Amino acid sequence: MKATRxxxxxxxxxxxxxxxxxxxxxxxxxxxxxxSQDIRRHIANCFxxxxxxxxxxGGGTSRVAAYYTLSAASLPFTGLPAEExxxxxxxxxxxxxxxxxxxxxxxxxxCGLGAAMLAxxxxxxxxxxxxxxxxxVDAKNEQAVRFYEKFGFRLVAxxxxxxxxxxxxxxxxxxxx
Numbered sequence: 001m002k003a004t005r006x007x008x009x010x011x012x013x014x015x016x017x018x019x020x021x022x023x024x025x026x027x028x029x030x031x032x033x034x035x036s037q038d039i040r041r042h043i044a045n046c047f048x049x050x051x052x053x054x055x056x057x058g059g060g061t062s063r064v065a066a067y068y069t070l071s072a073a074s075l076p077f078t079g080l081p082a083e084e085x086x087x088x089x090x091x092x093x094x095x096x097x098x099x100x101x102x103x104x105x106x107x108x109x110x111c112g113l114g115a116a117m118l119a120x121x122x123x124x125x126x127x128x129x130x131x132x133x134x135x136x137v138d139a140k141n142e143q144a145v146r147f148y149e150k151f152g153f154r155l156v157a158x159x160x161x162x163x164x165x166x167x168x169x170x171x172x173x174x175x176x177x
Contacts, residue, residue: 006065006113008120011035011046016063022103024140030101031067044069044100047124049117051108066104066113068121073098073136075164079156084166088133096134096164097125118151119174126167134164 017031031046038044049066074093077085088094099121104113125132137153139145139161151173153163165173 005052006049006108006116007052008047008049008117011039011048011064011067014062015048015050020064020067020103020105022109023106024103027101027103027140031064031103035067035069038069044071047117047120049108049113049120064105065108066102066117068102068117069100070121070124071098071100072096072130073132075134075136075156075162079158080164081154081157094134095130095132096136097121097128097132097167098136098138100138102137114147115151122167122170122174126171132167134166135170136162136164138162 020031021028035044035046039046046067046069048064050062051065073096075096077088077090077092077094080088080094099118102114102117102121104117122135125135135153136156137144137148139148141161145155145161145163148163148165151165152169153165156162156164
């Protein structure tokens with residue numbers, strides 16, 4: 001019997017993106033055709049999960065099972081709830097790390113891979129040399145809003161699908177899981 005697990009790593013030329021299908025053609029097309037340009041231009045970094053198959057033959061695949069992007073972000077100080085902003089300096093904007101896209105191939109949906117990728121994004125944001133207060137996401141739809149809310153993300157004032165989670169809270173959330 002074989003067991004399946006995943007390894008998260010930066011996107012590289014050897015990763016097979018051609019069969020990726022998360023059910024959203026915009027996200028599929030971005031991974032297949034645009035993400036490399038964004039990486040080259042230092043707009044975003046992309047991280048992928050690849051399936052690792054533990055079997056007598058060992059090895060794994062280069063097929064992308066999920067991906068997310070990270071980039072620098074900031075939010076207006078006034079967009080944060082009072083309980084968050086009261087502890088922060090009164091700068092016009094507060095620094096963060098944006099999760100620009102997060103998608104899981106249909107074949108792997110429902111097995112917790114999205115949550116694992118979110119935990120990986122949190123770990124990378126916490127290790128970054130540049131200081132950041134929060135994770136920021138622009139949810140594509142209401143289903144995505146609900147996904148992020150399960151992990152404690154909250155809506156930014158005046159933005160219907162932009163959510164944030166302080167990195168201090170994210171550290172606690174993902175240390176438990």
